[in-house]
Amino acid sequence: MTLEELSQKAHALWRSWEEVSANLASPEDLESVRIKFLGRRGMLTQLFSALKELPASDRAEAGKILNVLKERIESALAEKRALIAAQARLAKLARERYDFSLPGKWRPLGKLHPLTQVRLEIEEIFLRLGFDVASGPEIETEYYNFEALNIGADHPARDEWDSFYLGEGTLLRTHTSPVQIRVMRTRRPPVRIICPGRCFRRDNPDATHSPVFHQVELLWVERGLTFAHLKWVIGEFVRAFFGPGYEMRFSADFFPFTEPSAQVHIRKKGTEKWLEIMGAGMVHPRVLEEVGYDPEEVTGFAFGLGIERMAMLRYGIEDIRIFWQNDVRFLQQF
Ligand code: PHE
Numbered sequence: 001m002t003l004e005e006l007s008q009k010a011h012a013l014w015r016s017w018e019e020v021s022a023n024l025a026s027p028e029d030l031e032s033v034r035i036k037f038l039g040r041r042g043m044l045t046q047l048f049s050a051l052k053e054l055p056a057s058d059r060a061e062a063g064k065i066l067n068v069l070k071e072r073i074e075s076a077l078a079e080k081r082a083l084i085a086a087q088a089r090l091a092k093l094a095r096e097r098y099d100f101s102l103p104g105k106w107r108p109l110g111k112l113h114p115l116t117q118v119r120l121e122i123e124e125i126f127l128r129l130g131f132d133v134a135s136g137p138e139i140e141t142e143y144y145n146f147e148a149l150n151i152g153a154d155h156p157a158r159d160e161w162d163s164f165y166l167g168e169g170t171l172l173r174t175h176t177s178p179v180q181i182r183v184m185r186t187r188r189p190p191v192r193i194i195c196p197g198r199c200f201r202r203d204n205p206d207a208t209h210s211p212v213f214h215q216v217e218l219l220w221v222e223r224g225l226t227f228a229h230l231k232w233v234i235g236e237f238v239r240a241f242f243g244p245g246y247e248m249r250f251s252a253d254f255f256p257f258t259e260p261s262a263q264v265h266i267r268k269k270g271t272e273k274w275l276e277i278m279g280a281g282m283v284h285p286r287v288l289e290e291v292g293y294d295p296e297e298v299t300g301f302a303f304g305l306g307i308e309r310m311a312m313l314r315y316g317i318e319d320i321r322i323f324w325q326n327d328v329r330f331l332q333q334f
Pocket of ligand 1: 174175176177255258279280281302303304305
């Protein structure tokens, strides 16, 4: 090989680099081209090995040509590498740009059960009127559930509260009225409490009966209370809970622990149908005596309402069982 031939090969090699390098697009392309030109068996490396075929006088000149070529290819490779990296970064940025018009991720929110919402609302109404919230056990003794409420063992009214007996004089409370006794036994008048809670009766489930249900009990005992005060409190409640478009009606009823006793109905003004909302009455003197109050000194009144019933009237729900089915399509509506 002559210097002339080697020089021509060097030029050819540069042209073929120029051709190839125009189409480099990825780091992998770059690497395979680098190996092809500069690798241990690469085209340029082969030219360097050809140096020894040259006459000794030409080798220095030829070596310079090859070194210049090598530097140019190396720096061109470095430039290409930087360019490809920059393009990759730009492409990544474009790919990752936020599209604010895309729909968001759906995260369903939990809610309070409608019965809980109604209970809280009722509590709030009476807290505003100055009542405390009290509570008592769901497993009661016959004494608190019946006897102290003037319902003796042989009292026919016991049949009205068909009970789940647990043995040894205990049962699942059939109403929240036993809390009246528990509160009065531990406080002196004036007493103003409401007590929301779960109650249990051996009723077969149907559209209006559930063996487990909720009541709110109210009790106010103080000097000088009359039936008029009872009517006022219930009137305030009806207005706050159902709204102004309702009228109420009291009719005679019987509970062993109140005298006189009443059943309270409401009716949307301009409609026909009366709807029962609660049982109520003046606390029976025997009940006051039982807890150590003097019926000559203080009087009181009480009522008990069903939370399910309030919710059904408020929302037009026709089957009580739906509260316990945990159907999200129902629960979501509240
Ligand atoms: N405890 C009665 C019931 O469950 C309701 C009631 C409470 C009546 C307070 C009068 C006074 O039916």
